[in-house]
Amino acid sequence: MAPILDNEAAWLESLGHPLKVGPGPQPDPADDEVVIIVAYAAVNPLDWKASALVFSPSAFLLTHLIPPSPGLIGSLQDGAHPVDTPHILGADVSGTVVQLGRKVTRFQIGQRVIGFCDGLIINNKAKTGYQRYSTLSEIMITAIPDSLPLANAVVLPLSISTAAMGLFVKLGLPLPSFNPEPTGKSILIWGGSSSMGCTAIQFAVAAGYEVITTASPANFDLVKSLGAAHVFNHKDSDIVEKVAKVLTPRVSNAFDCIASAETQKVTSEILSKIGGGKLALLNPLECPFPDNVEPISVFAYEPGLMDSYIGEFIWQTYVPEGLANGKLKAKPEPMVIEGGLAKVQEGIDLLRKGVSGKKIVIEIQK
Numbered sequence: 001m002a003p004i005l006d007n008e009a010a011w012l013e014s015l016g017h018p019l020k021v022g023p024g025p026q027p028d029p030a031d032d033e034v035v036i037i038v039a040y041a042a043v044n045p046l047d048w049k050a051s052a053l054v055f056s057p058s059a060f061l062l063t064h065l066i067p068p069s070p071g072l073i074g075s076l077q078d079g080a081h082p083v084d085t086p087h088i089l090g091a092d093v094s095g096t097v098v099q100l101g102r103k104v105t106r107f108q109i110g111q112r113v114i115g116f117c118d119g120l121i122i123n124n125k126a127k128t129g130y131q132r133y134s135t136l137s138e139i140m141i142t143a144i145p146d147s148l149p150l151a152n153a154v155v156l157p158l159s160i161s162t163a164a165m166g167l168f169v170k171l172g173l174p175l176p177s178f179n180p181e182p183t184g185k186s187i188l189i190w191g192g193s194s195s196m197g198c199t200a201i202q203f204a205v206a207a208g209y210e211v212i213t214t215a216s217p218a219n220f221d222l223v224k225s226l227g228a229a230h231v232f233n234h235k236d237s238d239i240v241e242k243v244a245k246v247l248t249p250r251v252s253n254a255f256d257c258i259a260s261a262e263t264q265k266v267t268s269e270i271l272s273k274i275g276g277g278k279l280a281l282l283n284p285l286e287c288p289f290p291d292n293v294e295p296i297s298v299f300a301y302e303p304g305l306m307d308s309y310i311g312e313f314i315w316q317t318y319v320p321e322g323l324a325n326g327k328l329k330a331k332p333e334p335m336v337i338e339g340g341l342a343k344v345q346e347g348i349d350l351l352r353k354g355v356s357g358k359k360i361v362i363e364i365q366k
């Protein structure tokens with residue numbers, strides 16, 4: 001394979017400063033890695049939280065006491081600071097395969113794929129999103145059908161890993177299927193119109209659960225189109241009573257896909273009211289929880305998903321088949337910003353102000 005010498009990246013040179021475009025790391029895939037030429041990269045709240053030092057991925061992992069795993073946690077414990085600058089951010093990419101590690105058998109040069117980049121957390125700059133060429137672990141890539149535009153597909157990778165971790169690893173829902181048997185159980189997915197919510201709704205429905213969700217009225221159709229059975233306006237003053245009424249007592253769980261202090265309080269109140277249960281949360285715990293509610297932290301980068309057959313099943317079987325047969329939808333819709341790596345900072349700043357039922361996506365190259 002000819003070496004790639006023209007990589008460029010949007011660099012976070014120091015925390016709290018805007019990204020700067022400069023030469024990127026030269027790709028050199030390990031045996032189980034794949035290099036893609038990045039067409040689109042999606043922007044996630046993690047980008048502004050990490051770059052502004054509002055949130056530290058390593059601190060999150062350590063304070064949530066994830067069981068030690070060689071390599072991942074070890075390296076985080078050694079490097080005591082949150083983001084080791086200069087670094088490259090970006091978790092979600094879509095593009096075309098250009099190089100294959102020696103042991104990669106599932107992908108071919110020229111194939112269109114999406115992938116989840118874990119480079120920020122394992123401190124590997126080549127395995128991040130905001131660059132022209134991104135190196136990815138084979139297990140966190142999936143092929144996409146020709147009918148699905150790369151700009152749409154890129155909204156998915158982080159949500160796939162996070163929703164699968166929350167639902168199938170942490171909450172123990174049955175693995176998804178295209179013709180699920182109804183379980184007779186329900187789940188509250190709080191924040192259904194968020195990126196995380198859109199995938200979590202679809203996975204929970206495919207696990208045979210009845211989904212109750214929340215969104216602004218403008219996004220009711222979106223969440224219903226993904227399979228939610230009931231949707232409520234999260235701004236309603238009597239939201240606790242309304243949601244508690246439709247959740248099934250004692251056979252319900254909840255997944256707070258927003259997980260602010262306010263939503264942690266309201267989701268735990270709802271769960272407590274119907275007899276208690278497990279509450280999966282996407283951000284660190286911010287409030288006291290009722291005795292009958294068990295808060296569970298979910299982090300996309302935890303090894304649990306990939307160390308078990310669940311990650312393999314989701315990434316290599318369910319997602320590619322679901323995208324091909326149309327049962328898994330790439331939602332929310334992308335809000336594409338053209339202009340390449342120089343526009344990543346604009347996307348991050350825009351997301352920090354907030355989006356509604358959309359995902360900000362940067363066109364890295366045509």
Ligand SMILES: NC(=O)c1ccc[n+]([C@@H]2O[C@H](COP(=O)([O-])OP(=O)(O)OC[C@H]3O[C@@H](n4cnc5c(N)ncnc54)[C@H](OP(=O)(O)O)[C@@H]3O)[C@@H](O)[C@H]2O)c1
Nearest residue numbers: 045191193194195196215216219234282298299300356357
């Ligand atoms: N732990 C992890 O590994 C992990 C992974 C990914 C994300 N996260 C975290 O998860 C959170 C969501 O990320 P995201 O990318 O999915 O967010 P996002 O798509 O940017 O969220 C936007 C959506 O949030 C909804 N929303 C805002 N406030 C709400 C509230 N009080 N109740 C219900 N919905 C509300 C809005 O709904 P309406 O416009 O319909 O009102 C909007 O559609 C972020 O804090 C992120 O950092 C954590």
